[in-house]
Amino acid sequence: MTSERRQGRPRSEEARRAILAAAMDGLQEHGYAGLTIEGIAARAGVGKQTIYRWWPSKADVVLDAMLDLAETEIAVPDEGSLPADLTAFLTATFRQRGRRPVLIGLMAQALLDPVFAVAFRERFLFSRRAALGELLERAKARGEIAAGLDPELLIDVVYGVLWYRLLLDHAPLDEAAGRQLADLVVRAVR
Amino acid sequence: MTSERRQGRPRSEEARRAILAAAMDGLQEHGYAGLTIEGIAARAGVGKQTIYRWWPSKADVVLDAMLDLAETEIAVPDEGSLPADLTAFLTATFRQRGRRPVLIGLMAQALLDPVFAVAFRERFLFSRRAALGELLERAKARGEIAAGLDPELLIDVVYGVLWYRLLLDHAPLDEAAGRQLADLVVRAVR
Amino acid sequence: MTSERRQGRPRSEEARRAILAAAMDGLQEHGYAGLTIEGIAARAGVGKQTIYRWWPSKADVVLDAMLDLAETEIAVPDEGSLPADLTAFLTATFRQRGRRPVLIGLMAQALLDPVFAVAFRERFLFSRRAALGELLERAKARGEIAAGLDPELLIDVVYGVLWYRLLLDHAPLDEAAGRQLADLVVRAVR
Amino acid sequence: MTSERRQGRPRSEEARRAILAAAMDGLQEHGYAGLTIEGIAARAGVGKQTIYRWWPSKADVVLDAMLDLAETEIAVPDEGSLPADLTAFLTATFRQRGRRPVLIGLMAQALLDPVFAVAFRERFLFSRRAALGELLERAKARGEIAAGLDPELLIDVVYGVLWYRLLLDHAPLDEAAGRQLADLVVRAVR
DNA sequence: TCGTAAACGAGACGGTACGTCTCGTCTTACA
DNA sequence: TGTAAGACGAGACGTACCGTCTCGTTTACGA
Numbered sequence: 128m129t130s131e132r133r134q135g136r137p138r139s140e141e142a143r144r145a146i147l148a149a150a151m152d153g154l155q156e157h158g159y160a161g162l163t164i165e166g167i168a169a170r171a172g173v174g175k176q177t178i179y180r181w182w183p184s185k186a187d188v189v190l191d192a193m194l195d196l197a198e199t200e201i202a203v204p205d206e207g208s209l210p211a212d213l214t215a216f217l218t219a220t221f222r223q224r225g226r227r228p229v230l231i232g233l234m235a236q237a238l239l240d241p242v243f244a245v246a247f248r249e250r251f252l253f254s255r256r257a258a259l260g261e262l263l264e265r266a267k268a269r270g271e272i273a274a275g276l277d278p279e280l281l282i283d284v285v286y287g288v289l290w291y292r293l294l295l296d297h298a299p300l301d302e303a304a305g306r307q308l309a310d311l312v313v314r315a316v317r
Numbered sequence: 318m319t320s321e322r323r324q325g326r327p328r329s330e331e332a333r334r335a336i337l338a339a340a341m342d343g344l345q346e347h348g349y350a351g352l353t354i355e356g357i358a359a360r361a362g363v364g365k366q367t368i369y370r371w372w373p374s375k376a377d378v379v380l381d382a383m384l385d386l387a388e389t390e391i392a393v394p395d396e397g398s399l400p401a402d403l404t405a406f407l408t409a410t411f412r413q414r415g416r417r418p419v420l421i422g423l424m425a426q427a428l429l430d431p432v433f434a435v436a437f438r439e440r441f442l443f444s445r446r447a448a449l450g451e452l453l454e455r456a457k458a459r460g461e462i463a464a465g466l467d468p469e470l471l472i473d474v475v476y477g478v479l480w481y482r483l484l485l486d487h488a489p490l491d492e493a494a495g496r497q498l499a500d501l502v503v504r505a506v507r
Numbered sequence: 508m509t510s511e512r513r514q515g516r517p518r519s520e521e522a523r524r525a526i527l528a529a530a531m532d533g534l535q536e537h538g539y540a541g542l543t544i545e546g547i548a549a550r551a552g553v554g555k556q557t558i559y560r561w562w563p564s565k566a567d568v569v570l571d572a573m574l575d576l577a578e579t580e581i582a583v584p585d586e587g588s589l590p591a592d593l594t595a596f597l598t599a600t601f602r603q604r605g606r607r608p609v610l611i612g613l614m615a616q617a618l619l620d621p622v623f624a625v626a627f628r629e630r631f632l633f634s635r636r637a638a639l640g641e642l643l644e645r646a647k648a649r650g651e652i653a654a655g656l657d658p659e660l661l662i663d664v665v666y667g668v669l670w671y672r673l674l675l676d677h678a679p680l681d682e683a684a685g686r687q688l689a690d691l692v693v694r695a696v697r
Numbered sequence: 698m699t700s701e702r703r704q705g706r707p708r709s710e711e712a713r714r715a716i717l718a719a720a721m722d723g724l725q726e727h728g729y730a731g732l733t734i735e736g737i738a739a740r741a742g743v744g745k746q747t748i749y750r751w752w753p754s755k756a757d758v759v760l761d762a763m764l765d766l767a768e769t770e771i772a773v774p775d776e777g778s779l780p781a782d783l784t785a786f787l788t789a790t791f792r793q794r795g796r797r798p799v800l801i802g803l804m805a806q807a808l809l810d811p812v813f814a815v816a817f818r819e820r821f822l823f824s825r826r827a828a829l830g831e832l833l834e835r836a837k838a839r840g841e842i843a844a845g846l847d848p849e850l851l852i853d854v855v856y857g858v859l860w861y862r863l864l865l866d867h868a869p870l871d872e873a874a875g876r877q878l879a880d881l882v883v884r885a886v887r
Numbered sequence: 888t889c890g891t892a893a894a895c896g897a898g899a900c901g902g903t904a905c906g907t908c909t910c911g912t913c914t915t916a917c918a
Numbered sequence: 919t920g921t922a923a924g925a926c927g928a929g930a931c932g933t934a935c936c937g938t939c940t941c942g943t944t945t946a947c948g949a
Contacts, residue, residue, distance in 0.1 A: 135893025136945045142895075160429040165935060174896045179937065235428035238421040238484060239350040248485060273504075279488060280478075280497055287477030288470075290484070294428060295438060298469060307470055314463075315505035325924030326914040332926075355904060364927045369906070519921075540809040543909065554922045559911065611808040618805035618864060619730040628865060653884075659868060660858075660877055667857030668850075674808060674860070675818060678849060687850055694843075695885035705898030706940045712900075735930060744901045749932070 138181070145171040146178055147192040151229075154189065159232025162189070186236035186243045190251060193229055203258045209266035210313050216262055217305035220255075220289065224300040227293055234294065256282050272316040281312060328371070335361035336368055337382040341419075344379065349422025352379070376426035376433045380441060383419055393448045399456035400503050406452055407495035410445075410479065414490040417483055424484065446472050462506040471502060525551040526558055527572040531609075534569065539612025542569070566616035566623045570631065573609055583638045589646035590693050596642060597685035600635075600669065604680040607673055614674065636662050652696040661692060708751070715741035716748055717762040721799075724759065729802025732759070756806035756813045760821060763799055773828045779836035780883050786832055787875035790825075790859065794870040797863055804864065826852050842886040851882060 149171035153162045164185050168175045182188045204215035223230070233251070237244040263278045272278075288308055292300050339361035343352045354375050358365045372378045394405035413420070423441070427434040453468045462468075478498055482490050529551035533542045544565050548555045562568045584595035603610070613631070617624040643658045652658075668688055672680050719741035723732045734755050738745045752758045774785035793800070803821070807814040833848045842848070858878055862870050 134891075134947065136895070136947095137893085139895070139945095158429075163935060164937085168896095172896080174894095174898085175937080176897095176939085177895065180894075231428040234484065235425045238425035238428075244486075248487065252485065276501070277497065280501060283478050283481055283488065284474055284501065287479075287481035288473045289477075290481050291473055291477035294424065294480070295442065296434075297438065298473065307467065311466070311470060311474065311505050314507070315501050317504070323924090324916070324922070326926070328925065329914095353904060354906085358927095362927080364929085365906080366908085366928090367926060370925075522921080544911085545909065548922090552922080554920095554924085555911080556913090556923095557921065560920085614864065615805045615808035618801040618808075624866075628867065632865065656881070657877065660881060663858045663861055663868065664854055664881065667859075667861035668853050669857075670864070671853055671857035671860050674804065675822065676814075677818065678853065687847065691846070691850060691854065691885050694887070695881050697884070703898090704896070704942075706900070707898090709900065709940095733930060734932085738901090742901080744899095744903090745932080746902090746934090747900065750899075 139177075142171070142173050142177055143181070146173055146188060147195055149173075150185070150188045150192045151196070154192075154229055154232065158228060159189070159235060162232070164188075184236070184240065184243060186233060186240065187246065189229065189236075190233060190243075190247060193226075193233065194250065203261050205265070209263075209269075209271040209316070210309060212262050212266065213309040213312060214306055216259065217285070217309050218302045221300050221302065221305045224293065227296070230293060234290070252286075256286065259285060266316075276316055281316065284312065284315075329367075332361070332363050332367055333371070336363055336378060337385055339363075340375070340378045340382045341386065344382075344419055344422065348418060349379070349425065352422070354378075374426070374430065374433060376423060376430065377436060379419065379426075380423060380433075380437060383416075383423065384440065393451050395455070399453075399459075399461040399506070400499060402452050402456065403499040403502060404496055406449065407475070407499050408492045411490050411492065411495045414483070417486070420483060424480070442476075446476065449475060456506075466506055471506065474502065474505075519557075522551070522553050522557055523561070526553055526568060527575055529553075530565070530568045530572045534572075534609055534612065538608060539569070539615065542612075544568075564616070564620065564623060566613060566620065567626060569609065569616075570613060570623075570627060573606075573613065574630065583641050585645070589643075589649075589651040589696070590689060592642050592646065593689040593692060594686055596639065597665070597689050598682045601680050601682065601685045604673065607676070610673060614670070632666075636666065639665060646696075656696055661696065664692065664695075709747075712741070712743050712747055713751070716743055716758060717765050719743075720755070720758045720762045721766070724762075724799055724802065728798060729759070729805065732802070734758075754806070754810065754813060756803060756810065757816060759799065759806075760803060760813075760817060763796075763803065764820065773831050775835070779833075779839075779841040779886070780879060782832050782836065783879040783882060784876055786829065787855070787879050788872045791870050791872065791875045794863070797866070800863060804860070822856075826856065829855060836886075846886055851886065854882065854885075 146167060149167045150162065153166050153170060157166070162185060164175060164178055167173075167185070167188065168178055178188065182191065202219075204212050204219075206212050206215060233247055237247040259282050260278060263272065263281055266272050267278065272281075285308065289300070292298050292304070298304070336357060339357045340352065343356050343360060347356070352375060354365060354368055357363075357375070357378065358368055368378065372381065392409075394402050394409075396402050396405060423437055427437040449472050450468060453462065453471055456462050457468065462471075475498065479490070482488050482494070488494070526547060529547045530542070533546050533550060537546070542565060544555060544558055547553075547565070547568065548558055558568065562571065582599075584592050584599075586592050586595060613627055617627040639662050640658060643652065643661055646652050647658065652661075665688065669680070672678050672684070678684070716737060719737045720732065723736050723740060727736070732755060734745060734748055737743075737755070737758065738748055748758065752761065772789075774782050774789075776782050776785060803817055807817040829852050830848060833842065833851055836842050837848065842851075855878065859870070862868050862874070868874070
């Protein structure tokens with residue numbers, strides 16, 4: 128077995144934290160488009176190379192910063208019935224609306240850069256989809272979902288509406304919207 | 318009546334067309350992120366200022382180019398029943414998938430630039446929503462849609478799924494998907 | 508014989524005057540480097556083409572404006588002796604120092620544009636040289652100038668000092684300087 | 698002693714030399730007016746920023762290029778008598794005539810840009826004046842110059858004629874002219 | 888304890904595109 | 919035909935960042 132011993136000065140945890148913090152701060156201040164690697168480095172008191180050494184692009188920095196903050200994972204509710212579970216899940220999820228600036232920045236980058244798109248899907252989006260999938264699977268086992276329905280489509284409906292409203296910002300993403308959407312899904316799967 | 322007489326040399330229709338064509342060509346060749354105003358100008362044989370005089374950003378050029386090409390408006394089908402109408406509408410709409418590179422470029426720009434976002438919503442997205450809204454309105458008049466349902470939510474479900482799949486590119490956007498989604502909506506509104 | 512009748516609308520004297528006035532005003536306000544054809548046209552309420560139709564460059568406009576104003580030609584003094592004549596000529600000439608901004612702009616343009624340089628030399632500089640030449644010629648006839656001396660060199664000395672100080676702005680160009688230089692020339696030609 | 702430790706990547710001497718060389722080459726090829734920062738950068742294989750980082754304008758680049766080349770400083774001759782010294786100095790100086798394109802470009806820029814004018818005077822012109830001043834000072838000590846004469850005026854006479862002929866290009870600047878001018882100055886100071 | 892080696896900060900480098908500016912030409916309608 | 923207006927192709931301007939590079943310094947480890 129390889130010893131995995133690394134030589135030389137170890138990676139600075141302090142620099143890592145400063146960079147992620149600077150990225151989030153810069154994001155708040157100038158928006159995603161106005162965020163630059165140069166700016167992050169300056170604000171973090173760090174050389175640009177230290178960023179490039181560990182992240183391939185600013186989007187990857189932001190994604191890491193995002194995931195670092197998102198310790199508060201949305202728990203998968205288990206209240207015993209699809210309507211209750213769905214409502215709980217959606218109202219919790221819709222509370223993420225406050226992160227809109229970060230989320231749309233990440234999505235924009237994913238659209239412009241196919242390499243980042245992969246990381247974004249797999250490290251961020253799919254883990255969210257999995258939670259909802261688990262919830263639906265349980266409902267299906269309880270017979271609350273008609274047999275012919277593809278759970279993937281249901282997930283797409285839920286996250287489709289969420290992202291569509293997040294991106295367009297033309298309709299509310301609040302608790303009422305969560306309940307309304309939960310209702311619609313429940314009606315559809317009968 | 319206002320005479321609307323403009324002074325000076327009139328805007329060159331030839332230049333306008335050359336710019337829009339160059340934008341679409343460049344889009345095909347380098348993708349949205351690789352498209353530059355400088356490149357468009359060079360390819361169109363036009364000064365950069367001629368572009369900046371009429372469009373505030375490359376996204377606005379692309380949006381105009383899009384709308385110019387989208388002569389083939391999606392007609393609002395009227396087959397007498399919601400399932401038939403919806404299926405026709407969705408299978409037609411999903412054929413736009415081929416435009417994915419352009420559409421995701423426009424969306425990315427809308428996410429990064431709030432000013433462009435307004436133009437994108439109002440000149441592009443809302444006209445599509447209106448067509449679907451008309452179709453649903455007719456179904457409601459025929460009593461095919463339950464009273465309590467918000468048609469806006471239904472529109473968000475349809476376009477939510479469409480855009481979510483377009484952006485993530487994780488699931489098909491073909492005729493089968495159109496039928497599946499139409500089915501789901503019909504089930505939900507009963 | 509050709510009738511010399513010109514066809515079409517005659518040249519607008521009003522426009523000509525407005526252009527020359529605008530040029531002088533712009534010169535005062537932004538300096539020669541900051542003066543643009545576009546700015547002159549706007550200020551004069553005139554199309555750019557009207558300027559280009561009659562003058563090849565901004566320097567030519569300024570030169571014309573200059574000559575238009577310089578009606579007050581420096582008279583060639585005739586006081587009967589070289590020292591008196593020279594002192595009168597130089598103190599009068601040195602009063603032109605106030606025109607420094609215009610003069611150095613014209614000179615700069617002459618240095619950068621050989622075509623304009625010809626016009627500048629012939630329409631402006633040489634007419635000044637001729638006046639001084641006349642004065643020296645008279646002195647020579649009176650025997651006040653030693654035989655072997657080239658009057659051209661003397662002219663170059665006088666105008667050399669004048670322009671050198673005008674351009675560098677490192678030493679005064681006042682009445683005292685005029686007298687000092689006259690003295691020097693008189694000493695040299697004995 | 699000051700440590701003078703500079704941080705970061707040190708300035709590239711290679712780039713500096715390439716830029717100055719490209720500036721001189723471009724000057725020969727297109728003249729001063731046709732010289733552009735963009736052209737210098739391209740020819741030197743250098744980013745534009747590397748030029749702007751170290752020089753505020755193209756004139757400053759050219760001035761540095763000039764001074765870099767002018768290793769062949771004009772020595773101050775010391776032959777024991779004013780006529781001999783002056784003749785030697787002037788014939789040597791007048792050999793600079795070959796640099797006319799560069800010199801008039803620098804002067805033009807100095808006339809258009811007061812900030813550059815200061816640099817041009819202090820780094821270039823005044824060092825030349827000082828050499829001549831030294832020569833005259835020695836002559837004065839030997840009693841070859843009449844008491845009442847301002848040596849500054851004499852310097853202005855010499856450099857005035859030199860620059861006036863350089864700028865106007867209406868009379869020769871050769872060895873004969875140098876001797877002629879030396880003669881004149883010697884006559885004047887008796 | 889001392890060399891080796893990687894990470895660090897700083898910041899210069901070659902590039903690319905930006906959006907602006909001005910040039911000199913052109914194309915209208917009107918006088 | 920001359921004019922004011924103003925769009926046009928052209929191309930340099932100076933700036934902003936990109937991602938890479940080269941310094942001197944710092945911080946671990948293993949010999």
